[in-house]
Structure formats: structure tokens, C-alpha cells
Amino acid sequence: xxxxxxxxxxxxxxxxxxxxxxxxxxxxxxxxxxxxxxxxxxxxxxxxxxxxxxxxxxxxxxxxxxxxxxxxxxxxxxxxxxxxxxxxxxxxxxxxxxxxxxxxxxxxxxxxxxxxxxxxxxxxxxxxxxxxxxxxxxxxxxxxxxxxxxxxxxxxxxxxxxxxxxxxxxxxxxxxxxxxxxxxxxxxxxxxxxxxxxxxxxxxxxxxxxxxxxxxxxxxxxxxxxxxxxxxxxxxxxxxxxxxxxxxxxxxxxxxxxxxxxxxxxxxxxxxxxxxxxxxxxxxxxxxxxxxxxxxxxxxxxxxxxxxxxxxxxxxxxxxxxxxxxxxxxxxxxxxxxxxxxxxxxxxxxxxxxxxxxxxxxxxxxxxxxxxxxxxxxxxxxxxxxxxxxxxxxxxxxxxxxxxxxxxxxxxxxxxxxxxxxxxxxxxxxxxxxxxxxxxxxxxxxxxxxxxxxxxxxxxxxxxxxxxxxxxxxxxxxxxxxxxxxxxxxxxxxxxxxxxxxxxxxxxxxxxxxxxxxxxxxxxxxxxxxxxxxxxxxxxxxx
Ligand code: G1P
Ligand code: ZN
Numbered sequence: 001x002x003x004x005x006x007x008x009x010x011x012x013x014x015x016x017x018x019x020x021x022x023x024x025x026x027x028x029x030x031x032x033x034x035x036x037x038x039x040x041x042x043x044x045x046x047x048x049x050x051x052x053x054x055x056x057x058x059x060x061x062x063x064x065x066x067x068x069x070x071x072x073x074x075x076x077x078x079x080x081x082x083x084x085x086x087x088x089x090x091x092x093x094x095x096x097x098x099x100x101x102x103x104x105x106x107x108x109x110x111x112x113x114x115x116x117x118x119x120x121x122x123x124x125x126x127x128x129x130x131x132x133x134x135x136x137x138x139x140x141x142x143x144x145x146x147x148x149x150x151x152x153x154x155x156x157x158x159x160x161x162x163x164x165x166x167x168x169x170x171x172x173x174x175x176x177x178x179x180x181x182x183x184x185x186x187x188x189x190x191x192x193x194x195x196x197x198x199x200x201x202x203x204x205x206x207x208x209x210x211x212x213x214x215x216x217x218x219x220x221x222x223x224x225x226x227x228x229x230x231x232x233x234x235x236x237x238x239x240x241x242x243x244x245x246x247x248x249x250x251x252x253x254x255x256x257x258x259x260x261x262x263x264x265x266x267x268x269x270x271x272x273x274x275x276x277x278x279x280x281x282x283x284x285x286x287x288x289x290x291x292x293x294x295x296x297x298x299x300x301x302x303x304x305x306x307x308x309x310x311x312x313x314x315x316x317x318x319x320x321x322x323x324x325x326x327x328x329x330x331x332x333x334x335x336x337x338x339x340x341x342x343x344x345x346x347x348x349x350x351x352x353x354x355x356x357x358x359x360x361x362x363x364x365x366x367x368x369x370x371x372x373x374x375x376x377x378x379x380x381x382x383x384x385x386x387x388x389x390x391x392x393x394x395x396x397x398x399x400x401x402x403x404x405x406x407x408x409x410x411x412x413x414x415x416x417x418x419x420x421x422x423x424x425x426x427x428x429x430x431x432x433x434x435x436x437x438x439x440x441x442x443x444x445x446x447x448x449x450x451x452x453x454x455x456x457x458x459x460x461x462x463x464x465x466x467x468x469x470x471x472x473x474x475x476x477x478x479x480x481x482x483x484x485x486x487x488x489x490x491x492x493x494x495x496x497x498x499x500x501x502x503x504x505x506x507x508x509x510x511x512x513x514x515x516x517x518x519x520x521x522x523x524x525x526x527x528x529x530x531x532x533x534x535x536x537x538x539x540x541x542x543x
Contacts, residue, residue: 020126056090287396
């Protein structure tokens, strides 16, 4: 098999975003588009020769074709071995697990996370490093730089290989191993959690429903909940991964996981409901007639961590992304452990986890995880919640309301305005940025603003600095209002507005968040001049 050197021209739009390169499938299908980006990744890893790479994706449209392309290119680029999940499948948390378990040099994950899939929707590719986590900005910047000057790529003159049978074979000089994408991940979960206690819970009268939304977690959830923990068949719904996710958005929130939410709010609701996203790193947690905000979820899990065997010794610290509510900080202070505030995106937790500064971390965007891997982990969060339920014997609603009584309730909501014209998104951010210096000292939404800035983060471990990570207004009573442009959207700009305030009075903790936060919501809309600039009266998605 000959190594081919194929000449190409750079594409101007291959800048990796919050989680790798995410574009419409049609963009990826342009001749040389995927190849250029893969070569740019490989060029950013000069010490790859002879090393092991993990490869898999969430099974969305174009996954299988991309696997074949990447295998040929990996062989031509000197990798020693590629471990592929059978069928080209791997959840993001499983790739992180296997990178670490096999001491691989890195991994490539094919996914556009929670974005829709299919020929007219999204595809994505991202590189994870040897710690199992998303490549840090240093590397993604190198990839981007390489993509701007690329003149060609190397690939192998070879036919497609069989990725559907477990086993090992050679592709050129490179070994390829096709493995069960589920097994190593499930073993890790069995080491972290008390599967006997969870089995008792799930084999009793307790009922749960897990909605895999026809995305990657189906096979993992069937294995864990139904096979290993003995939950009745039918506990996992939409468990077969489909290339278009059955036409839905594999996004575990109240809008896109509506049937699950409807079930949990119905008369005959299960006790517990959960869903994950396209690639399995997100989670949504529901109780009977109860929605747990991801910010609260992190705080509750931190407060109950010692109920889980792997964390029985307590947590080293916790971290949350900047727009995530401050609920976890309050728990950390009560526990006497450190807490950190990082920019949006899981990659910023990597250094803190590697340095042993934190054990749990989370984001408001349905991301929760721990130091067991270097990605957020949807099924881990579900198992953690089941562990807390089994340990306390309380319902989800009881666990959370008691938490609020003890620590206060951080009312929280995020409003997304999707697919705005890109210039409008920039214009809104610039106009709020221009006002930042004059906001402190003003009283808006009935509150005194004490600080307003554009969030800059200095990594406490390697001192790297990340600027322009979101505009934040902090009020004297601890309330916050935050504005950011999404780094993962594929259509125009998505503006996210995050609203938060802390209610200590238990008598006032049962309001509807949209109502409780209505003055901050109005202020957010006013500051963006959303209606006059875009004609939009309401957000696309409210969480
Ligand atoms: C979104 C979320 C962010 C998360 C990222 C990847 O990014 O807001 O918390 O890390 O997806 O799952 P955004 O579109 O806001 O840049
Ligand atoms: Zn995801």
C-alpha cells in the first residue's frame, strides 16, 4: 500500500471552536475538507510516530466515512496503532476513558454533540490529548494555524476496512484494533459506584426512565441500567443510535427532550428521569414533577459526594464554568474545600483535574463530571444521582429542596437567541462592552451593580490567559447577569444570556424561575436591545 501525498489548498474556516471543528455535513463533504483538518491535527502532534490513537464517534451521518478517511491518513502519518470502537462508535466519555486506560497519545472524536445530525445537519471532529481531555488552546491554535497554510496531506492508497468485527489487523504498517466501545467504560463505572446498592434500588419499586434520544448512550445505558443493574426492560427508551437521531435534536433539555419531560410531569410519572446528548457527555436530571438545573446538580452532588465509594474520602475541590450558578461555591465553602471559576468549555477543567486541585466540575449547559476522566460524563451523572437517591432514601424533589433550605436557592435561567445574523451578535456584544465602564455604581433591575467586566481567566496551573470569555454584571446582592456568544453554533451567532440570584428565604424558594428572575431577564433584553435590533421578542430556547 503506497502512501499518497495529495495536494490541496487551505480552507479559511477551520478554526476549532469550544469543542473542536463543527460544521454542516455539506461543508465536511467538500473534497479535501475533512482531510485538511485531520492533517492539521496530525501536524500539531509532531511526536505521534508509533503512538496509539483512539477513534470513534456518536454514529451520526458521515461518521463511518470519516472513520475510513482518518484510518488511512493515520496509517500514512506514522501512528503505531488506532483503536476504533466497533461500528466506528464511541461516546465522548468512553474515548476519554480508553485514552487513559490504554495510555494512548490521544483520541479523535467525531461528533457535533447535541446538534442535529443527518445530511442537512451537523458534523464535527475534535482532538483529545493523552490525559483524555479536549486539546488545550495551545494545541487548537496550532491546528488552526496549520489549517491556514496547508498545502497537502498524506493518506494511504487502500480500500475501506471492516470496522464492524472485533479484532486486530494491519493497515499499511499501522495496527488497527476494533473493540467493544462499551466494555471499558462500564468497568470504570463499576469501580466508581456501588453497583450492589444501585441494583437494590433499581430492582425495587423505584422506577426510572433514561432517554438516549437515539444517540450514542443507548448501548451504554442498556448495558448499565438494564443488564448490570437489573432495571426492567424498557427503562432505556430510544436506545438505538441512528444517523439522524430519529430526526430530533439529541440535546437533553426541556425543549428537545420533551417526551421525557412530559412523562416525568405526568400522572403516572417515573421517580427519576434522565437523558444524555449526541455524544454522551451531557445529562439532564428530572425527578417526579421536578427539573434539576445543571448548576444545582453540581452543587447537590458535591454536597453528597461521600455517598459514592470513589469519593468517600471527600472532594479536593470543585470547579464550575463562569456562567454556571454559584451554588457549588456555597457548598465548597461549607465543606472547606477550594472552588474555581473557569471559562466555558470542559478543556479549562483539565489542568485543575490533572493537578489534583478539584474532584468534581460542571457547567450550566448540562455538563457534570469528575476526575475519573477528562470529559463531562452524562451516564456518570445519572449514576451519581441514583447513588444519592439510594443513599438518602429521598426523592429528587426532597433532595433538592432540602439542599436549598440549607444552602439557599440559586434561581437560574439561560435564554438563548439562536441563529442571529453574525454581525448582530457582534454588535450586541460590542455595545454592552462599551457600557461596561459606566455600569458599576448604577442601580438596575432594582439592584446595585458592583462590578462589570469582560471575563479574563488566568489558568492557576500554567498561567495561560484566556480573554473575552463573556461579559458579566455582578450585583451587590450576589445576583449576576452574563452575556456570551456561543462557540459551538453552526448558523450565524447564538447569544446566550444567563441570569442568577440567590434566595436564602425558604418561604420564597418555590417560585417559577422565570418569574423570580423577571427583572433580570428584562434588564438583559434591554441591554442587548434585542427587540429593536432583531425584532425578536422571545428567546429560541429557555433553560
Ligand atoms: C456550549 C456550552 C458549553 C459547553 C459546550 C460544549 O458551548 O454552553 O458550556 O462546554 O457547548 O458542550 P457554547 O455554544 O456556549 O460555546
Ligand atoms: Zn456533547
